[in-house]
Amino acid sequence: MSMEFLVATGIGWVSFCGIYLLLRGRSYPVVLGLTLLGYAVNVFIFTMGRLWTAAAPILTDGPDVADPLPQALVLTAIVIGFATTGFVIELALRSHHESGTDHVDGTPVDEGADGDRQ
Amino acid sequence: MNPAQMFGEHLPAMAVLLPALTAILLLVMGDQGGGANSSERGRRRLLRARRIGLVSTLIGLLIAIELAVLASDGAIMVYRMGDWPAPYGIVLVIDRLSALMLVLTSAVALPVLWYATGGWDAHGRYFHALFQFQLMGLAGAFVTGDLFNLFVFFEVLLIASYVLLAHGQGRERFRVGLQYVVLNLAASALFLIGVALIYALTGTLNMADLALRVPMVDGPDAAVLEAASLMLLVVFGFKAALVPLSMWLPATYAAACAPVAALFAIMTKVGVYSILRVNGVIFGVDAGAAALGAQPWLLPLALATSALGVTGARAARTLPRLIAWLTVSSVGTILAALGLFTEAAWSAALYYLIQSTLVMAGLFLLAELVAAQRGDTADRLVPASPVAQPALLGGLMLLAAASAAGLPPLPGFLGKLMILNASSAHAWQVAVWSVVLLVGFLSLLGLARAGNVLFWHVRDDLPPATHTGASLKLVSAALSLLGAAVAMSVFAAPLMRYTDATSAQLRDRDAYAEAVLGEQGGAQADTARPYRIQRRGAGESQP
Structure with a gap:
């Protein structure tokens, strides 16, 4: 299994959990959902520079340079x-x-009406 | 180099730095809350904060006007942060559109701040500092030439707006405030995903560079790029309150205190501006395989926004809610004109944008003046005792309502006429005409109903709730916003020349790219992404 697949499914799973929590009725799960979604987005931005191993961090004469932006x-x-x-x-x-x-x-939440209970 | 030249050179940065520095100064000065029961020291400090805020906003207006004068001959001013060359460093770019939006921001901010010094700024702490941070975010979003920088300034203006929305406190403000913050944070996450995707496919986030590189993307990448551009449309559409992302706006704006709601009238326009810059120009015509991805969505959704807004206004039970729904409706009209994707329609959209911002801001202030004279009934649209100044407030209300509904000879009418004119021979002409005209008629009905209840159909059997009229200061703030709107009618010809030139300049992508990137820049320059230079065409991500 390639590194890309692992990272992609990881981001997907964290975003899924984030969005699920974001749709909850109480503010605490919603805040957690925002945080999780934020993590997923951060890793996503990071991977948009492509995944590299053993690449130089700054421009060198070598063949591979990681994207610092x-x-x-x-x-x-x-x-x-x-x-x-x-x-x-x-x-x-x-x-x-x-x-x-x-x-x-x-x-106030109508207890027992839906799945809003903690 | 003489000092005047130096000053002129740094003028674009001053538009952002001035409110930022003022805000920091106001924070450092501290604020113990200057309410009626505060100490003498607190009152003096509030007075000083008011003066600093007003002077700074006035200087900001002068800077914006100076920039607009400089930009009006077609020059594109580029300010390179730290003097880094263009696609690598962050640039601030002032073209006609940016200068116009800066002038509009300051022109709304100054009367609104003047109104706020009439008492609202004492209802909480740090109002003036937050107000300046909000102005900084707005100015930054309008002048930046970098997509990620746009995100950063969005966050600056949003964080300020979160706190300003809760200004004055109270249960309702915290309730809608929480929803507003959560929705905006979710939208920010989408913004970042869209920006990251665009960077991954083009290797740049500089707007001028993007305009050159987006057409070069083709094949399956172009589809992903189009998805990214649509994701940004969702984000900007959310800020601008485009259907179906407009449900947050009426409750939020109606809950905010009057000066904050009036300032927020310009915030929806940040979304409109970004749609124009990103979806209209970068991903507009000539953008290659990813071109015009927004077109099939923008026009129908904008017309739906306009119709929904006016329907909400008809059903509104309080005056601020009615105005907030009309704001939604006017944004729909502006976006419908943008969605036509022609130069004439964009010019009309810009003209209509200016008038709707001024009129809506004025209406929000006016709503509070009216509510203050109706005793316990306040802003609810039910018959109550007569207001103390029916002629003055009624007259102002009539003026604002006529412009909002689009009656001649007010600027709302001219703007709508330009939009209708620009849509002729377009495939959607019938839809645009019927929606714009119908919405104008229904807004008129809604506002007439409100005016009727507030000023005419009053309960004469009740004694007036108050005999004290609104203070001259508060009335003058609302009056100057509406006066500016009326002046748009008087000076319609020069203004239309300016908006025409603005939309022509937006279409000229090459001139923009050359101004920002220089002769060597643009399509010929090496991309900012190092590995593309060395492994062009190779399988990029294999370690």
Whole structure:
């Protein structure tokens, strides 16, 4: 099995979990889903520079050079993702205090009505 | 080099740096909240923050006007960050479109900030710093010439908008705020996927370089590239509130406090601008195999947006919600004109964009002025006691409503006329005409119903809720936004010449590429991706 297949299915699986959690009704799973989706996207950007082994990191006379730009892009995306995740957690907590429920719609969950229970 | 020359050279960067530095200064100054029950020191500090914010926004407006004057003769100003040559470093590019959007941003921001200093900025902390960060994000998104940089500035303006939306606090604001943030973060993830795909297939993210390289991609790669461009259309469509991604907008804008909602009127236009830049120009006509991927989607969805917006406006129960739905509807009209993909239609879209931004911002401010004089009924559209200043507020409302609905001789009418004119002989002409005209009629009905309830069909048996009129400061802010919209009618000819030239300049991809990349740049230059140089055509990813 090639490295590409492994990485691709890995990204796919993490995105799947992220999107599933994103569609939950309570804010905590939603935040987790955003984080997972963020991870998947970061690895995706990284692999868009193609996967390399034993390639020089900076331009040399050798045959293979890894692409440094996606790594720089990923760094920026990670920083932004970290900050926004911190913010959304704080906002979710505040929303919980204001409305007394952590449901994203701000209405109490009808227990037992659907799969929204933790 | 004399100082004036130096200043002129750095002018494009100043448009972004000025609000950024002002915001940092305001943060450093600190803010203990300057509300009515705060200390004398807190009040002095708030007064200082107001002055700094207003002066900085005014200077920003002057810079934007100067840039627009410089850009109006067709010159494309390129500012290379750190003087790195173009496809490698990040560039800021000011062409006619960027300059126009900068002027519009400042022209909306200044009256809105003036309005906010009337009291709203004391309802929470750091309003002025956040306002400047928002302006920085907006300016950056409009001037950047790099796709990833566009993402970064999107995040800057979004983070500021998250906090501004919650300004004033309250349960409803946190509820919609959480949804707004989560939706935007999901959209950001899509943005990154699209950008990464584009980079993987073209080896560049510089917009000028992309415009040259996208046509060179063919075969199966072109299909992936088209998918990436459509993914970006989804992201930008979400920001612009294109159906079916528009459901977040009415609740969000209606929950925000009036000055914030008025500022947000320009935020949907960032989405419109990005659709024009990316899907209209980079992936527009002459983009090779991936060309015009957005065309089959944009026009029908935009017409649906317009129709849905006006339907929502008819059903709205509060005034801010009605205006928010009309914002959706007007974005639909703008995007429909963009979706026609002709020079004349783009020019019409830009003209309509300016007027709709000004009028919607003015309407959001006006809505609060009206609500403040209706006692407990506030902004709900039910008969209540009469307002204290029916003639003034009613007159302003009538003016704004007439422009929003597109009645002559106001700019809304001219914009719609230009759009209808541009769609003639297009395959979708009948659809565009019927939707635009019908939407205009229905907006008129919706606004007439609101005006009727607010000013005419009042309950005379009740005493007026208040006798104090709106302060001159607040009225002047709304008045200057609507006055600017009316001035668009008076100066329609020069403005239309400018928008015509703008859309012609957007079509001239070669001139843009030459300005940004230089004579040696562009298709002949080596790509930024090192391994392509050495292993052209070889199986790339085999270790």
